[in-house]
Amino acid sequence: MQRVVKILKVVLPILIVAFLGYIYLSFNHAKTPHRKEPADGETSARPGDKSVAKSEKFHDVQTIGGRVVMEIAATRVVAFESRWNTLEGVSMTIYRANGLTYQLSCPNAEFNSDTKESNAKGGVKLVSSDGVEIHTAEIHFDGNRLTNDIPVQFRIDRWNGNAGALDLDVAGETLKLSKQVTAAMTPAQPNEVPMTLQGAESIFHRRENTVTFNNAVEMNRGPEHVKADFVIGRFTQDHSRLIGLDGNGNVNIVMSGNPAPGEDLGGRKEIFCDNFNTEVGPDGQIAAINARGAATQAHAILDGPPKRDIVAWTFRVALANRAVHELKADTQVVMKELGPAPRDVKAEHVTVNFNPATHRASSAYLEGGFHYTDPKNTASAFRANYDIDGDRILLTTDPGWQATVVSDGNVLKAKQIEFSPRAQTARATGSVIAELASKGKQPTVSADATNLFPAGKPVYVNSDELMMRQANRVAVFTGNVRAWQESNTLLANEMQVTGGGDQITAKGNVRTLLYNTGDPKRTVPVKSTSDQMIARKNDRRIDLTGNVSIVDTPRTLKSEKAAFFFDDNKKIQRIEAENNVNVADGTTQRKGTGDKAVYQVDKKMIYVSGSPATMTDPSGSIAGQQIVFDLTRNRVQVVSPSEETKGTYKHSG
Incomplete structure (x- = not known):
């Protein structure tokens, strides 16, 4: 794309202005054998304007130091009293010292010798020896700006594109393409993915090495798709490599959404945000995308099963080989897992890791005000390690705090708790405090309304460790066990509760107060x-x-x-x-x-x-x-x- 900027901003106006100006000077000062006065003083090219000179089959070659630098030809040249000059069958070739050549041709052109204003009409074509080809029906130059309001087509190396209008500030080296700009890059290698960019308008700033697209911008690159109100691309000084891509306004980024046949990138990942920027690796490939919310939080959706819906103020999505391998979310993060048994997870910071083989979410690290909710369980801690594949969540806290899990009415607190929502198991270690109570009609592990703890009130248990299997309705407490309800108390080295207190077993230095x-x-x-x-x-x-x-x-x-x-x-x-x-x-x-x-x-x-x-x-x-x-x-x-x-x-x- 930067070579398009270079050709349209620099070479094209130079060619047109130099070509038309040179023909005019050659026509007025060179004594060519084909020059003659017009027969009637007026032509159809400029009705109402009187011709003062005319030449047929103009051709000239210019050299500098013995090297050919320019070759110009026209089938007809006419000069008018108004200082306008018309040309027909125009062609010009510029030979640059670096070996490149540029060929420009058009059926008709006109040039004003006083204002330097010029027009090329009837189909302008520019072709270079290094793979540049530009087509447009006509171009107008007012001495400072090169403009048209009709379609422009170009082919630059692997890029093909078109626009509905052109406005080039020659002095400012700024090119504006408008009325729906589209550019497509064709693959150079069999495994390379094509890329297209389009928007209502684009502006090329050569001095700043940037290209901006405005209004309904879309970028497609294989499985990646980006939409935004505004996108800016940043390039190296030699314009050979992309070093960054930024965008803002109604941003929609899709990753892994359109894999190649037989390719599995782990399902679609989609982000909605207010603005974004990219991190580009040494190879010019996008290595990460940073997405941010402004008025509202940014929003990410990950295909499942189960599908995950995440909101946060900022996201960083790391990419490797076109697949997502890590997603970081920060500040007031809420991750929802959708499906028959939906889950809500909240934290200040969340990092989701993806399996390198399946490219699907495999684990997550959550820190700062962690909260978990599903239809049967709630949990809270300072931080959590979430084994998504194994369906295990490890809760940990800082000194002076306790992790908490509430399952079917039972409350469990400890320094560390590992629980599996699907398997309905929990393992707690360190200063364990449990509240066992039968609540509602749902069967659960409980110890109230038993012979040992007769009141219909919760039974509290302290221990060093706890293993609870809610599906089997079994809880095993070990190490310095103390269980109590009101005044009734049990102390032991180990205690096991089965069902709703159907059987309570204690072992090792057992003591009761009834x-x-x-x-x-x-x-x-x-x-x-x-x-x-x-x-x-x-x-x-x-x-x-x-x-x-x-x-x-x-x-x-x-x-x-x-x-x-x-x-x-x-x-x-x-x-x-x-x-x-x-x-x-x-x-x-x-x-x-x-x-x-x-x-x-x-x-x-x-x-x-x-x-x-x-x-x-x-x-x-x-x-x-x-x-x-x-x-x-x-x-x-x-x-x-x-x-x-x-x-x-x-x-x-």
């Missing part, structure tokens, strides 16, 4: 420790195994196994223990042993049985098949229906 007894005046909990605990919601029981110790102040029950049983109101009804049972009452200093014990909490009765069951206190000892502790009456009863009762116990009552 306040849900039938005594409304109770102010201290029933405490327990064990190696393992299993709470079954439907069975209305909690099972403890391994080094079991249950404290209902002032009494303690120890065994290898024990179970809490609850009534319909989820109040502790009784406790059953077996294997190496020991019962101790701190107030009465009574101690009992046996194989099994049943503690009727609501009736304040303890039944210890064994072979034998024993009881000791300061008053003595006793053994039998069953010993009954009546806590309300402070009495002990021995029941041995088939064996002898033994002991030294002295009853004081």
Whole structure:
């Protein structure tokens, strides 16, 4: 395109002016054998203007230092009293010192010797030896500007183009083409992509090495397509290479929208913005596009599946081998993933990376006020790494802050959370805080309204790590686990919640504090420790195994196994223990042993049985098949229906 500027701005006016001026001077001062006076003094070329001289078959060759520099010919030359001169069958060749030649021809021309104004008519043609060819019906030169208001066609090397009008400021070296300008570059190599540019008008600034297109500008280059109100191209000083392309006003940029047959560029990528500029690599190819919003945010649409709709104030799209390999969006970014399960992602800065093989979005890094939303989940953090292919999102924060995920009503907070929306899994590490609650009709992992946590309120859990599988309704907490609801508390090394609290399992140094007894005046909990605990919601029981110790102040029950049983109101009804049972009452200093014990909490009765069951206190000892502790009456009863009762116990009552 810059060679078009060079020819139209410099060579063409020089040729026309030099040619017409030289013919005039040659005609008036050279004594040619063909010169003669006109017969009637008037010709049809200029009605009303009287001819004063005429020449047929004009031809001349000019040399400088023995080198031919110009050859001029015309079939007819007429001079008029008005100082206008007409020429017919015009042709001229200029021979430049660098070896190039320029040939100009037209059927008719006229030149004013006083004003230097001239016109070439009837079809002007300019051809150069280095591949330049320009056609137009006529051109007018007023001494400063070369203009016409009719179509101009040109071919410059690989470029072919046309325009509806021409206006060239010779002194200012500025060319304006208008009335719909179109230029097309044909490929030089089999794998090269053709490019076309068009607009309502274009202006070539040779001194500034720029070309501007105005009004409804369009550029097409294979899979790329650009529309804008204004586009400016910047070139190197020798005009051989594009170094930048800028544009503004209703900009629409399409990338990978029209791939070659059999070519997969990962689907269409489209940007709408107020202005843009390009970054051009050393090879002259566009390496990146920077798009910006002014009155409104810029807007990008990426083909899917799923289709992504992104708004931001600025975009940078990096290109490699005609395909997008990175997209950066900055300031108030919102990325929407459309489809059956739509997702919204917000952040201050977003970088989307594309798979080099498929050219589709494969991952994203999001930083600054990250927020995520889909029909089932919400999440927030300072930053996130989004594995698009693997459907995993890793949330991280700065010290003093926590990442948060809310899934089906459950709230999860931690220093780091990795979750998969589609697989409905979440892994949290570092100062984990979880809120488990059943909300609505959607089944979810929850622990409220159970025997362990009886109130219909959220259960809160602290731990070092958490693995949650929402699809299977399983949550596993590990490391320094603490779960609580109001005053009821569970501590353990590990806790697993299944379903809506259908089963809660705890392992490793398990401790519980239970306040849900039938005594409304109770102010201290029933405490327990064990190696393992299993709470079954439907069975209305909690099972403890391994080094079991249950404290209902002032009494303690120890065994290898024990179970809490609850009534319909989820109040502790009784406790059953077996294997190496020991019962101790701190107030009465009574101690009992046996194989099994049943503690009727609501009736304040303890039944210890064994072979034998024993009881000791300061008053003595006793053994039998069953010993009954009546806590309300402070009495002990021995029941041995088939064996002898033994002991030294002295009853004081």
